[in-house]
Amino acid sequence: MSSHPSFFFLFFFLLLTLPHYSSEYLKLPLLPPTPLPSPSQLLAADLRRLSVKSPLTSGAATGSGQYFADLRLGSPPQRLLLVADTGSDLLWVKCSACRRNCSSSISAFLPRHSTSFSPHHCYDSPCQLVPHPPSHKNRLCHNRTKLHTPCRYQYSYADGSTSTGFFSKETITLNTTSSTLLTTLKKLSFGCGFRTSGPSVTGHSFNGAQGVMGLGRGPISFTSQLSNTNTKHTFSYCLLDYTLSPPPTSYLTIGPTPNDAVSQNSFTYTPLLTNPFSPSFYYISIQSVSVDGVRLPISESVFRIDAHGNGGTVVDSGTTLSFLAEPAYGKILAAFRLRVRLPAVESAATLGFDLCVNVSGVARPRLPRLRFRLAGKAVLSPPAGNYFIEPAEGVKCLAVQPVRPGSGFSVIGNLMQQGYLFEFDLDRSRIGFTRHGCAVR
Known part of the structure; x- marks a missing residue:
């Protein structure tokens, strides 16, 4: 276009x-x-x-x-x-x-x-x-x-x-x-x-x-x-x-984010990328991924947009779960399985997920922390509730899905965005986010 x-x-x-x-x-x-x-x-x-x-x-x-x-x-x-x-x-x-x-x-x-x-x-x-x-x-x-x-x-x-x-x-x-x-x-x-x-x-x-x-x-x-x-x-x-x-x-x-809602200084910004093959989407650059503070061996190229417009990472309010490119997803899944200390649910595949755990009777289940480092020194470190979903009582599943190489882009879905104030600044070609100014009203 x-x-x-x-x-x-x-x-x-x-x-x-x-x-x-x-x-x-x-x-x-x-x-x-x-x-x-x-x-x-x-x-x-x-x-x-x-x-x-x-x-x-x-x-x-x-x-x-x-x-x-x-x-x-x-x-x-x-x-x-x-x-x-x-x-x-x-x-x-x-x-x-x-x-x-x-x-x-x-x-x-x-x-x-x-x-x-x-x-x-x-x-x-x-x-x-x-x-x-x-x-x-x-x-x-x-x-x-x-x-x-x-x-x-x-x-x-x-x-x-x-x-x-x-x-x-x-x-x-x-x-x-x-x-x-x-x-x-x-x-x-x-x-x-x-x-x-x-x-x-x-x-x-x-x-x-x-x-x-x-x-x-x-x-x-x-x-x-x-x-x-x-x-x-x-x-x-x-x-x-x-x-x-x-x-x-x-x-x-x-329009501009109201000053009475949140200070502009509280925003962390990452540049918007442009994909000439898909100019309408809000692309950002993921530079590294960590689980519980340990950086995973994922090449930055896994998240890049290639010469044909494939790949990249999109921030999308219309998709609920998040989707990450392989092999990044595989390494994240392996890191979660290694660190989770809760009983695995054998029927995870029938629920449509690769990792589900039993949290029955656990008041505050300890789940691994996921952290994305983005371009511009921005860090997105959402709480576990943003990437675990509860498909059944007492069961929590990893709400992230894989994207095969060459078959699509990675997506930061609306579940991962919950609790953040996201600002899309087209004039300066950037996306900002903050945990402030997003209180229940």
């Missing part, structure tokens, strides 16, 4: 269609799924999401996100729940063509009921930013006298799922916690999907969402469209454990 000659023109065209507002911030609550998925469902959804070889194109996979943004689309506003996903760009929703006597059970956006809805024309510059159905690629807008020809898009997913419809413009009302900020945005570009098929975007794996809020690095992502000359191209989120009762509220903040 970044190699397109008109990339910067199209990017600024999108920004100019949005209202300008002050350099404040939007703070949106992120909601947990209902009902909560089981660990086996999470693992299955993650594997579907990552089942395609990298490099991936923008929006090539969604489906296992566990945090939802509350968004109101149209005039008058219609409430929708969208997966908050840093692994894709496009903001799209399920649409219905229903005009009259529509059932209240329809879980989709009704464009005919909105006075502000309009599809992009096929010759609009933003239309060049989305993939088109194969049947329209060669004859898209060949006759410019057809003024009402809409811009059609089609996203295809790793497991064969698709979202197809019109790339459109609409007014969006945000359910923000701030009462001082303008929260109605006009002419925001989004995909109005009249046809969705496949497990990634339907059924239980989609957890009842009506679409995806793409938070990637591309010009059509939600955060890119909201950034302009008065608002920094920065967003942050604090992901909290939604399995607690009652579940705490996680937040997505678009």
Whole structure:
């Protein structure tokens, strides 16, 4: 996408269609799924999401996100729940063509009921930013006298799922916690999907969402469209454990991180890398891995992006577990097995994991500590609860999975990110994280 000659023109065209507002911030609550998925469902959804070889194109996979943004689309506003996903760009929703006597059970956006809805024309510059159905690629807008020809898009997913419809413009009302900020945005570009098929975007794996809020690095992502000359191209989120009762509220903040939430000095930053084959993803560099303070014999090259765009490490809110490249995963697993002092669970493989331990009757089970040293002297040392999952009562399993060489990239999933405030600073091309400012509220 970044190699397109008109990339910067199209990017600024999108920004100019949005209202300008002050350099404040939007703070949106992120909601947990209902009902909560089981660990086996999470693992299955993650594997579907990552089942395609990298490099991936923008929006090539969604489906296992566990945090939802509350968004109101149209005039008058219609409430929708969208997966908050840093692994894709496009903001799209399920649409219905229903005009009259529509059932209240329809879980989709009704464009005919909105006075502000309009599809992009096929010759609009933003239309060049989305993939088109194969049947329209060669004859898209060949006759410019057809003024009402809409811009059609089609996203295809790793497991064969698709979202197809019109790339459109609409007014969006945000359910923000701030009462001082303008929260109605006009002419925001989004995909109005009249046809969705496949497990990634339907059924239980989609957890009842009506679409995806793409938070990637591309010009059509939600955060890119909201950034302009008065608002920094920065967003942050604090992901909290939604399995607690009652579940705490996680937040997505678009704009600079509020000073009253956390001091900028408390952040540790690591540079963002760019993969020209997959420009939308947030790549970081893992330089070494330690278990209980012992550095493992893993070459830094294991985590590098190769000349074909394969490999690398992505920070992704839409994947739950974490996935690490072999042979790094094998060495980490061996180190954990050597150091864990709890009884192993023989049925680990049937649960979908390589290492499970019995913690019944143990108030505070001692589990090995995992530590990542990143570029820029940053260190990510999460608590054990960020990489152990409890698929059954009294059983904890290592929530990390292997990635075969050449078959994909490593992923720091949302479970590994819990309890941290993550800041994505696109202006300075870096990611920051801190354990401060992410308290239960």
